Amino acid sequence: MHFPALSCIIKDVIETLNKSGHAGADRQVTQVGQRFANIIIDISHESVDRTFQYRVPEALMGKLRAGQQVYIPFGAGNSRRKGYVVELTDRVEYDEGKLKEIAGVVPGSVSAGSQLIWLAWWMKERYGSTMNQALKTVLPVKQKVKEAPRRQIRCLLAGEELDLALGEAERKHFKARIRLLTALKEEPVIPYEAAVNQLNLTTAALKPLEEAGVIAVEVIARYRNPLEEMRRLAEGTGNFSPGRVALNQGQQQIVDAISGEYDRGVR
Secondary structure (H helix, E strand, C coil), X not given: CCCCCHHHHHHHHHHHHHHHCCCCHHHCCCCCCCCEEEEEEXXXXXXXXXXXXXECCHHHCCCCCCCCEEEEXXXXXXXXXXXXXXXXXXXXXXXXXXXXXXCEECCXXXXXXXXXXXXXXXXXXXXXXXXXXXHHHHCCCCCCCCEEEEEEEEECCCCHHHHHHHHHHHHCCCHHHHHHHHHHHHCCEEEHHHHHHHCCCCHHHHHHHHHCCCEEEEEEEEECCHHHXXXXXXXXXXXXXXXXXXXXXXXHHHHHHXXXXXXXXXX
């Protein structure tokens, strides 16, 4: 689902609010200390694009807010799912004895005001999305930065041994192997992604070399730092870099602005 440009959405929202004469104040759903919660399941499918009511456990009384993401048991097997609280209420809509209980709050989830809940509903009605998709668009998301695994190919041969392996590949017309060994002769360690994308190699081409002890595919864990890699590529010092990239004036101004903020510690 792709929503229209944000500027178009904002314009439509303003027009709608002006016509209605309010900004959603009478749609306030952020309440505290209520016994039941109406929740949208975190599944973007029309069959579950409605609210499901759950009991608020004693431990969460007075602590739960509309817009928070929670864990709930769902379906016949009570599989653990995430959902968004869209309303807290004292009014039970089903047999209270059959209602399931909220399992807990998703760590790091951020509560949202009623205006955002209403905006999500408005986007759903206006643009034909599911409520879950609309909520994901308007609600703030707080996620922990994880380490991104990175692979590299290391050549285990050197000198004469590498020349012999390259010569054998040439005699047998193993073109993919020739490309890889030639690159490894210049640089004994190259990024896995570069080998696959730039040298047009496949796992099937790499596996025999790995099993024969010619190369080793290593996994390296690191934190994402795309700006640093962009800088290295622009300077021609990045991993498997083809050389300095020529930017036009507009692009260079953008790069300089981003790099300047990064150097000043702006994140």
